[in-house]
Amino acid sequence: xxxxxxxPTHLIKTRxxxxxxxxxxxxxxxxxxxYQQALGQGPQFIFQYYEEExxxxxxxxxxxxxxxxxxxxxxxxxxxxxxGDSALYLCxxxxxxxxxxxxxxxxxxxxxxx
Amino acid sequence: xxSVTQLDSHVSVSEGTPVLLRCNYSSSxxxxxxxxxxxxxxxLQLLLKYTSAATLVKGINGFEAEFKKxxxxxxxxxxxxxxxxxxxxxCVVRNTGKLIFGQGTTLQVKP
Numbered sequence: 001x002x003x004x005x006x007x008p009t010h011l012i013k014t015r016x017x018x019x020x021x022x023x024x025x026x027x028x029x030x031x032x033x034x035y036q037q038a039l040g041q042g043p044q045f046i047f048q049y050y051e052e053e054x055x056x057x058x059x060x061x062x063x064x065x066x067x068x069x070x071x072x073x074x075x076x077x078x079x080x081x082x083x084g085d086s087a088l089y090l091c092x093x094x095x096x097x098x099x100x101x102x103x104x105x106x107x108x109x110x111x112x113x114x
Numbered sequence: 115x116x117s118v119t120q121l122d123s124h125v126s127v128s129e130g131t132p133v134l135l136r137c138n139y140s141s142s143x144x145x146x147x148x149x150x151x152x153x154x155x156x157x158l159q160l161l162l163k164y165t166s167a168a169t170l171v172k173g174i175n176g177f178e179a180e181f182k183k184x185x186x187x188x189x190x191x192x193x194x195x196x197x198x199x200x201x202x203x204x205c206v207v208r209n210t211g212k213l214i215f216g217q218g219t220t221l222q223v224k225p
């Protein structure tokens with residue numbers, strides 16, 4: 001049973017560019033959440049998707065957007081990259097049927113903005 | 115608003131000695147609390163969860179945590195540390211589906 005997978009593992013971008021990160025949830029999960037983890041900090045919630053719609057959003061600007069596909073996989077898009085966007089981006093999946101209490105995390109995508 | 119505070123940014127123990135990682139929570143109602151572990155360059159792994167059932171929660175790898183409402187605490191313990199326990203530990207509270215993380219505690223295990 002594959003867990004949560006994310007791609008790519010590492011990414012280097014230049015300020016002002018745009019980036020797309022991808023996530024496939026654990027088998028049987030229908031909800032995907034994205035988190036940003038800056039160096040030395042705890043992860044911060046960006047947003048959550050289920051039924052292909054954004055259901056909750058954290059305190060992140062509109063430059064951060066996402067999408068969920070019919071197969072429950074998800075993308076995180078960040079436009080007009082800033083140096084401060086450099087972080088580990090984590091995807092977590094859960095099942096609404098189970099109450100969504102347990103979120104399973106992928107290994108993350110390390111984004112470096114230069 | 116719900117939040118968690120990890121009281122120690124860094125804890126150092128010797129292998130074979132007990133581990134105590136401290137966490138206080140703030141919540142206006144009965145919270146769902148978790149401990150996650152993150153090994154270097156790895157994702158987050160769920161150690162254990164509290165969802166208003168038994169107050170003493172047992173997790174993986176010998177870890178357990180006790181929910182104390184009177185003290186608003188959810189401390190993580192392990193009787194005997196192993197070298198492989200060295201990692202970053204996060205206390206987490208669930209708020210309407212999203213997870214709110216503490217700042218983390220780095221556990222160092224000395225031989």
